[in-house]
Amino acid sequence: xxxxxxxxxxxxxxxxxxxxxxxxxxxxxxxxxxxxxxxxxxxxxxxxxxxxxxxxxxxxxxxxxxxxxxxxxxxxxxxxxxxxxxxxxxxxxxxxxxxxxxxxxxxxxxxxxxxxxxxxxxxxxxxxxxxxxxxxxxxxxxxxxxxxxxxxxxxxxxxxxxxxxxxxxxxxxxxxxxxxxxxxxxxxxxxxxxxxxxxxxxxxxxxxxxxxxxxxxxxxxxxxxxxxxxxxxxxxxxxxxxxxxxxxxxxxxxxxxxxxxxxxxxxxxxxxxxxxxxxxxxxxxxxxxxxxxxxxxxxxxxxxxxxxxxxxxxxxxxxxxxxxxxxxxxxxxxxxxxxxxxxxxxxxxxxxxxxxxxxxxxxxxxxxxxxxxxxxxxxxxxxxxxxxxxxxxxxxxxxxxxxxxxxxxxxxxxxxxxxxxx
Amino acid sequence: xxxxxxxxxxxxxxxxxxxxxxxxxxxxxxxxxxxxxxxxxxxxxxxxxxxxxxxxxxxxxxxxxxxxxxxxxxxxxxxxxxxxxxxxxxxxxxxxxxxxxxxxxxxxxxxxxxxxxxxxxxxxxxxxxxxxxxxxxxxxxxxxxxxxxxxxxxxxxxxxxxxxxxxxxxxxxxxxxxxxxxxxxxxxxxxxxxxxxxxxxxxxxxxxxxxxxxxxxxxxxxxxxxxxxxxxxxxxxxxxxxxxxx
Numbered sequence: 133x134x135x136x137x138x139x140x141x142x143x144x145x146x147x148x149x150x151x152x153x154x155x156x157x158x159x160x161x162x163x164x165x166x167x168x169x170x171x172x173x174x175x176x177x178x179x180x181x182x183x184x185x186x187x188x189x190x191x192x193x194x195x196x197x198x199x200x201x202x203x204x205x206x207x208x209x210x211x212x213x214x215x216x217x218x219x220x221x222x223x224x225x226x227x228x229x230x231x232x233x234x235x236x237x238x239x240x241x242x243x244x245x246x247x248x249x250x251x252x253x254x255x256x257x258x259x260x261x262x263x264x265x266x267x268x269x270x271x272x273x274x275x276x277x278x279x280x281x282x283x284x285x286x287x288x289x290x291x292x293x294x295x296x297x298x299x300x301x302x303x304x305x306x307x308x309x310x311x312x313x314x315x316x317x318x319x320x321x322x323x324x325x326x327x328x329x330x331x332x333x334x335x336x337x338x339x340x341x342x343x344x345x346x347x348x349x350x351x352x353x354x355x356x357x358x359x360x361x362x363x364x365x366x367x368x369x370x371x372x373x374x375x376x377x378x379x380x381x382x383x384x385x386x387x388x389x390x391x392x393x394x395x396x397x398x399x400x401x402x403x404x405x406x407x408x409x410x411x412x413x414x415x416x417x418x419x420x421x422x423x424x425x426x427x428x429x430x431x432x433x434x435x436x437x438x439x440x441x442x443x444x445x446x447x448x449x450x451x452x453x454x455x456x457x458x459x460x461x462x463x464x465x466x467x468x469x470x471x472x473x474x475x476x477x478x479x480x481x482x483x484x485x486x487x488x489x490x491x492x493x494x495x496x497x498x499x500x501x502x503x504x505x506x507x508x509x510x511x512x513x514x515x516x517x518x519x520x521x522x523x524x525x526x527x528x529x530x531x532x533x534x535x536x537x538x539x540x541x542x543x544x545x546x547x548x549x550x551x552x553x554x
Numbered sequence: 555x556x557x558x559x560x561x562x563x564x565x566x567x568x569x570x571x572x573x574x575x576x577x578x579x580x581x582x583x584x585x586x587x588x589x590x591x592x593x594x595x596x597x598x599x600x601x602x603x604x605x606x607x608x609x610x611x612x613x614x615x616x617x618x619x620x621x622x623x624x625x626x627x628x629x630x631x632x633x634x635x636x637x638x639x640x641x642x643x644x645x646x647x648x649x650x651x652x653x654x655x656x657x658x659x660x661x662x663x664x665x666x667x668x669x670x671x672x673x674x675x676x677x678x679x680x681x682x683x684x685x686x687x688x689x690x691x692x693x694x695x696x697x698x699x700x701x702x703x704x705x706x707x708x709x710x711x712x713x714x715x716x717x718x719x720x721x722x723x724x725x726x727x728x729x730x731x732x733x734x735x736x737x738x739x740x741x742x743x744x745x746x747x748x749x750x751x752x753x754x755x756x757x758x759x760x761x762x763x764x765x766x767x768x769x770x771x772x773x774x775x776x777x778x779x780x781x782x783x784x785x786x787x788x789x790x791x792x793x794x795x796x797x798x799x800x
Contacts, residue, residue: 194605205604205669238656245795246646246657307654309647314609315602315669316632319649319656352632389605 151432151465152472155529158425159476159521160483164511165417166520167484171512173410176505177367177397179332182269183255185397186361188225188372190214190379194389195358199400202232202358204351205313206390211357214392218362222375225364228265229357231256231347235310235318237290237340239300248298252290252308254340256347269363272328272341278302279326282343286320289341292327300324308340312352320350331507369407372396414520421524422531429465429532434539444540458537465533466526473525480521487511578689578705584728585721586682588757593618596782597628602670603773611668612780620680622793633668637798638677645678648798655798670775671744671767675715686710687719697731698748700724716743727751727758742768749776755784 181187191199195206208214211229218227233254241247258264259272259282267273273281277292279302288308290300300306304324312318322342329336348354364371376394385391398404447457491508576584593616600611612629623640627633635650645658663674680686687707695704702722709717718736723729733746750762759782766774791797 205606236656236662238654240654244653245655249657249659249662251661307649307652307656309649309656311669312632314606315604315666316609316611316630317636317647317649317668319652319654321652321654 148464148468148471151429151468151529151532152475154425154428154432155469155472155525156476156479158421158528159473159525160480162418162421162524163477163480163517163521164483164487166414167480167488167511167513167517168509169410169413169417170514170517171488171510172505173407174512175510176403176406179506180400180403181361181363181367181397182271183330183332183335185395185400185403186228186359187364187367187397188362188375188379188394189397190218190360190362190392190394191358192390193384193386193393196393196395199395202234204231204233204311204353204358205315207231207313207353207356207358208360208392209356209390211355211360215360218360222362225362226265227360227362228258228269229344229360231344231351231353231356231358233310233347233351233358235308237294237298238307238309239298239304240307248300250294250298250338252294252338252340253335254308254310254342254347256342256344258344259341260343260345265363269361270341272326275328275330277327277329279324282325282341284323284325285343286322286346287325287343288322289326289328290324291336291339292329293336294338294340295324295327302326308350310351312350313356314352316352318350318352320346322346332505333507336507367397369396369398372398418520418523422528425524425528426531426535429529430535432532432536434536448540454540458540461537461540462530462533465529469526469529472529473521476525477518477521481513481517484511484513484517488513578691579684581691581703581705581723581728582684582687582689582707582721585723585730586684588728589730589759590620590682591757591784593786593788594782594784595786595788597780599776599778599780600668600670601776601778602668603775604669605771611670616788616792618788618793620682623677624792624797639793639795639798640678641793643678645674646795646798655795666767666770671765671770671772672775673715676744676765679715683707683719683721686714692720694725695722697722697724698751700726700731702731724758729758729760744768745774752779754782757784 190208192206192208195203195208198206215227215229218225231254233256235252235254236249237252238246239248255270257266257270259266259270272289276289278295279289282289288306295301302324305321306324308318308320308322310318328339328341330339344357348356373396376396376399379392379394383391384393398407444457448454488511491510493508595614595616597612597614600613602609602611609630611627611633613625613627615623615625617623621640621642623638625638627636627638637648639646639648645663646655647658648655658674663678666673667677683689687709689705689707692704692706695702702724705721705723707719707721716735717738718740720734720736721730722732724731729748729751730746731748731751734742735744735746737743745766745768746763748760748763750760751758752761753759760779762776762778764774764776
């Protein structure tokens with residue numbers, strides 16, 4: 133039976149070619165869109181986690197209230213003690229301490245007066261230690277444009293864009309002006325070891341990376357850190373939510389605004405909403421494709437029905453059962469759907485892999501958003517991309533054939549011979 | 555006839571009273587004359603009340619008119635030796651730790667000075683209000699047991715930090731005892747309350763006041779004038795950038 137249908141499809145290509153092309157194109161688009169949404173979500177998670185949020189983060193309760201301002205005066209104290217406890221409680225989570233600080237970067241002239249000046253947003257992390265996990269997270273070595281990594285005390289890496297704007301060269305000495313944890317004015321001279329470009333607009337505008345020990349000294353933050361970032365082996369939103377709930381129940385004291393408070397990655401910059409949205413977007417996307425392709429294939433089926441009007445009439449006249457005929461037509465459609473899905477998935481995956489490796493630079497069209505995301509959009513091919521095309525590919529063809537095939541039941545057997553005689 | 559006489563007496567009394575009360579322009583002119591002498595040298599303590607506690611910053615300032623000011627920070631040790639110079643609308647800070655003179659400009663002027671409730675812009679602002687604001691008398695109120703005029707000032711030009719100011723002026727001493735500073739949309743930004751006053755030579759001056767940035771947590775910044783001298787002789791060199799490195 134199956135062989136009979138396949139032979140029929142091969143011999144009468146006009147019956148299968150148009151639906152096959154339609155299904156293939158639909159599946160290619162579905163696979164690409166699915167991979168794009170996966171890539172976008174993954175990029176946002178990774179970029180935010182590595183540079184800003186961690187998978188979970190611990191801050192003081194007071195800091196959490198004003199987290200967008202990153203208020204250094206509300207930083208966590210005695211972080212070594214807390215890090216020790218976290219290591220014991222959650223051995224598979226890796227922790228790192230960061231200080232986020234801001235201020236003015238000032239380039240002097242020969243007389244020591246201000247020559248150029250701009251605001252900066254600084255990240256202080258454990259960068260001089262060669263075994264530090266920050267080389268994996270912030271990974272400045274990969275993004276260096278000019279110069280080298282931090283090697284000596286009071287060195288910094290500066291955003292290449294900012295360095296270019298201020299005409300700062302590698303090895304120039306600059307002065308950072310900021311505020312200590314207690315609100316005092318803090319000045320310190322730093323040497324520019326190199327410039328970096330992360331490909332993340334929010335950072336490339338004015339970022340500065342420095343060793344946390346140097347910044348602690350500058351800002352009177354011995355034993356303190358703005359934030360402790362925690363990284364799971366792989367981000368798991370349910371675990372992050374449970375972890376934050378458990379931690380806050382145990383460690384956070386509502387009556388002490390400086391007690392530690394944990395936040396999940398999804399608690400930042402509407403990331404939870406984005407996550408929910410991308411989950412729904414895949415479903416909506418597939419739904420739309422099923423609908424559109426069904427309509428197209430329904431139409432194709434109707435046209436096919438007209439073309440095969442005589443054939444179906446003969447088959448009914450010689451006694452073939454209406455249900456049997458309807459079933460065969462649905463089988464035919466399912467086979468076309470399967471073939472189209474396999475072809476579409478193969479082509480869609482090929483495009484997705486290419487886009488994943490090459491990426492598309494959208495830095496010129498990036499909106500001004502607080503959320504961190506890469507300027508280069510990439511797809512991400514996941515196991516889901518191999519299967520996602522089967523839903524619209526098979527379902528739409530079958531649905532299209534089922535709708536078009538209803539005409540079989542409208543044929544009046546008594547009229548068939550008259551119709552055939554004409 | 556009696557009624558007409560009564561009305562005339564009432565009108566005459568009101569007119570006399572109105573003639574006694576200076577108009578709004580005169581009030582703010584006299585306030586300016588009181589609080590901006592030719593020169594002044596003051597030692598001040600600034601107590602910043604933050605969420606983690608309070609800290610005190612002592613400084614000595616040399617001020618000439620409204621355009622020139624030089625401040626040297628005396629304590630705590632971290633701030634000692636830091637100097638600030640204002641010349642017109644330019645501001646420089648000298649940091650002994652880095653041996654650098656840094657010009658403060660642009661957005662940085664809106665940043666708080668030493669974590670206080672006062673911004674660099676507040677320091678830069680011309681303290682004289684007459685000429686820059688149009689005053690209207692709103693009424694009378696008692697502040698610190700003193701009868702005050704309440705004036706509402708509207709900026710004449712756009713390039714001011716505060717577009718509207720409500721000010722309570724002591725009717726006898728022409729000293730502002732309370733101020734509210736508003737932004738462009740008449741949203742309250744900062745308040746100033748005088749807690750203690752003093753008489754130096756023939757002038758009345760605030761001795762202790764609290765400035766509060768209403769958008770900030772904490773109990774505000776207390777300014778205490780420890781000593782002040784008016785119309786002292788200040789050499790020109792004090793208001794030069796070379797003085798920052800002295």
